Amino acid sequence: MSKIPKDRAGARIRLEGTEFQVKVWKAIAKIPKGEVRTYKELAKIIKEPKAIRAVANACGKNPYPVKIPCHRVVGSNGYLGGYSGKGGVRQKKSLLREEGVTLY
Numbered sequence: 001m002s003k004i005p006k007d008r009a010g011a012r013i014r015l016e017g018t019e020f021q022v023k024v025w026k027a028i029a030k031i032p033k034g035e036v037r038t039y040k041e042l043a044k045i046i047k048e049p050k051a052i053r054a055v056a057n058a059c060g061k062n063p064y065p066v067k068i069p070c071h072r073v074v075g076s077n078g079y080l081g082g083y084s085g086k087g088g089v090r091q092k093k094s095l096l097r098e099e100g101v102t103l104y
């Protein structure tokens with residue numbers, strides 16, 4: 001069963017986007033709290049190993065930041081990348097620190 005985030009009432013969130021975006025968002029939803037994946041790792045996970053930039057773009061189009069934890073996706077070189085949620089990269093850093101992720 002794919003892990004689709006739920007709203008406050010416990011109902012599954014309806015993911016509206018391209019087939020590719022939904023595939024990326026579902027993969028992101030499976031990243032455990034306190035862990036990160038790189039855009040490159042996500043591309044491999046969804047079996048699109050050359051689609052690294054497209055994965056990053058899908059992260060940027062995430063309609064439910066935090067519920068679909070795109071803050072857990074970083075660059076291979078340790079670069080945090082962007083964050084589409086309220087507060088931008090500053091919030092991304094804060095969320096990762098709250099989860100116990102060590103940032104360099």
